[in-house]
Amino acid sequence: MVTYIVRRLITAAFILLGASFVVYILTAISGDPLGELRALNTANRDQLIEARIDLLDLNTPAPIRYFKWLGGAAQCLVPFAGTCDLGRNVTGQPVTEALGLALVQTLSLVTAATVLAILIGVALGIVTALRQYSTLDYGVTFMAFLFFSLPIFWAAVLLKEYGAIGFNDFLRNPDIPWYTAAGIGIVAGLVLAVAAGGDLKRRLRLGAVGFGFITALLIVASVTRWFTTPGLGIVVILLAGVGLAFAITVLVSGLQNKKALYSGLTAVAIGIVMYFPIQGLLNVATPLMIFILAVVAVLVGVGVGWLWGGYDRGQGMRVGGITAFLVGGLIVLDRFMQAWPSYFNNGKIRGRPIATIGASTPNLEGDYWVTTLDSFTHLILPTIALILISLASYTRFTRSSMLEVMNMDYIRTARAKGATERSVVMRHAFRNALIPIATVVAFDIGALIGGAVITERVFSVQGMGTLFFDGLGHVDPNPVMGVFICTAVTALVFNLIADLAYSALDPRVRVK
Template sequence: MVTYVVRRLITAALILLGASYLVYNLTALSGDPLADLRTNPNSAQLMQARSQLLDLDTPAPIRYFKWLGGAASCLAGNCDLGKNIAGQPVTQALGQALVQTLTLVTGAAILAILVGVALGIITALRQYSALDYGVTFLAFLFFSLPIFWVAVLLKEYGAIGFNNFLAHPDIPLTVALGIGLVFGIIAGVVTGGGLRRKAIVGAIAFAFVTLVLVVASLTQWFRYPGLGLGVILVAGVGIAFAITVLAAGLQNRRALYAGLTTVVIGAAVYFPIQSLLDLATPLMVLILAVVTVAVGIAVGYFWGGYDRGQGMRVGGITAFIVGGLIMLDRFAQAWPAYFGNGLVRGRPIATIGGATPNFQGDFWTTGIDSFTHLVLPTVALVLISLASYTRYTRSSMLEVMNMDYIRTARAKGASERSVVMRHAFRNALIPISTVVALDIGQLIGGAVITETVFSVHGMGFMFLDGISRVDPNPVMGVFVCVAITALAFNLIADLVYSALDPRVRVK
């Protein structure tokens, strides 16, 4: 294994060296970096200053080796990737752009993977059903749409339209009935079983959604949102049952009791923790998250049972989600203060940038500000990325579900949950891990079009700006980050194969 990893690292270094040479010279020779200065009255002085800054008197191939020497110094902790055309060190600009890109794409990547894999499993288990056809149609629809068009539609209806609605958040009864009808139809299609069961589930969903919208309109919930202890408690009980079904099965009663116990603990600390959350900082929230998961795992351990590990998993996951609901409720409590801020001006969903200029506030209002700026580009990236994960997971699950060992597991009397989650899903993850590894490497490079439409100055924006201005140093900075990430995750994907499938061994 060690020999294999070393050999792969040496190969990756040689590939990176050759690719970086080509990219640097192609960028440097693609145009004239002094073109914008030639019509300036002080062009001679400005051109001389820029030539000295970018060392334009040296041929591009020689400049590459100078750049390579500075890049190699990163191994000694003294990184020097040169300066961009504005005189800013590339390492500084790269750090700022990397933060923007990671903030933008991390949430989108996680959501796309979770939602896409879940939909892939469900559609595979419901092959050729209305749900399967519907998810397939929508996945390919969004996959085929141009990302800039999706982004523009989101800005028009998700930002401008929703902000206009927030000025007078009243939902007419006819609109509430229409939305409820749509959700009722979707619920009926998603539900398995006969026509009678579909009709009952659809009717319940229609009544529930309509009632929620009417109550939200009467109470002005969109202006003064919140979950409250009652909603958290009811949702927590449902989550405990759902996690138990997926992780252990309802026959493991002690695992279910562990999940329900964590919900009760969360409800018990809801009011006492509010005063502590008023002083929240990122470090405090991280510590509280770790403590919350640890308490859930401890609850599962003490409940014990024939499989204590299942109870610990159910307790830990349920505690984490219930803690997330409490955090979401606290963000909702801060919404009126953010909505009424003079810089926000009653239009909270932003269309450009990564933050409101000059906005200052506590942990909760600044968190809302970051969320409102990220929600639209994140949704755009998720919609476009969803198709690949959904289809790969579906095809992989269908292939695995027809294997002999799946039929053997069912013949031995294993539950359907055990067959799907323990036997099928693990083996179906092998091709999916390759897609995830490649996508993460691409995402680090930044979503160039999305960042441009939403004016997010991330890695993609930096790369595009460097190419348009014939400035190779920032282009190379982005290239090195993306190339190293892609090569590293390709290696990780190969190593994950051996962990997911004992038949695969890296030699």
């Protein structure tokens, strides 16, 4: 395997050299970098032109400039030397500095969208494959392709109009009339009835339960003014934690493994016991502290699973660790909700928390919870836009892959041997269905690191896509090459990871 990886890295280096030369030359000859300055009527026009010629070294032929740029880029291979030089853009800013700022913006924008799109898309793909040609299958397929066919700029504008402006107007007086709550409840009940399996009687019963629950929940939220002073509280966290413990046990081991279920429920109990003592610590939270607490929560859950033991101790450890992590997430979410009134009433927010442009509110002051809430509210709309557009590919790839795998002989053999349906789907089918999905994920991650150009432009996020677009607009190869190198390296690395993942997912594949 080491020989294979080394050979792939050497091949990738030659690919990067050839591709970077082509991109640099095409960018350099794509227009006139002095065109905007020649159109000026100012007295210092000639001085500005001379300054840009010196800054971009335009008196040197483009191929020679590329090799000069390559010499500076090669210094980036020396770790911790601080000698990385990717040139300067037309404003004189070092490209490495601009690239660092843009990369942070892009990663904050696309990371959550990519992870959620993969999780939701894969889950929907599995469900629709198991319910092939059902109403749920047709409904998910229709909605997935509908969102996929929408122009991203149009979807983004609709989200800004109704998801930000409309919701901010609603927060001025968050009263929900009973007939509105009932209408939303009817829609939710219909969705639940369609998604549920079984006969018509069971569907109607579940739809009625969904209608009653959603309607009552909205009325209670309106009466208690929950939208302006939200919170979960220890009771909701307890109920949600118990439900998560059962759900995770079903997915990981099945309810027949009682020790695994007890591990999850014990993790929930520990989280509830620690709810009040940990509040003082959360009041002075930092990102590092939250990360450490998450690691501790997982370790405690894994330890609980190990102590419960059982015939498969590994399943109990996984259930305990995942449940503890999610319960900890609920506690952190509750703390964010406690900080919502401070953020909502902040003078910079003025009661309109859902932002439509930028990555943060300028000059906003507050503690960790207020500033993090500000980042979240700025990311909500672009994240939803990216999820809606990219959801269809993951859903359809997972569905087709699962349908192909479910018809294999070894799946019929597993069922004939008496394996449970959970074991057949999660252990035998899903693992093999992940192979083509790994390829799609590898390509998508490489593309997303390059920046969601249209989304960034609509929401005024100064990310990698905007940096690339501005470089092309000014016929400036340096920022274009910086974005290209980051994107190309990421794509090559994740494609190598996908190849290695094949051998882990399918024992018939060997990396040689």
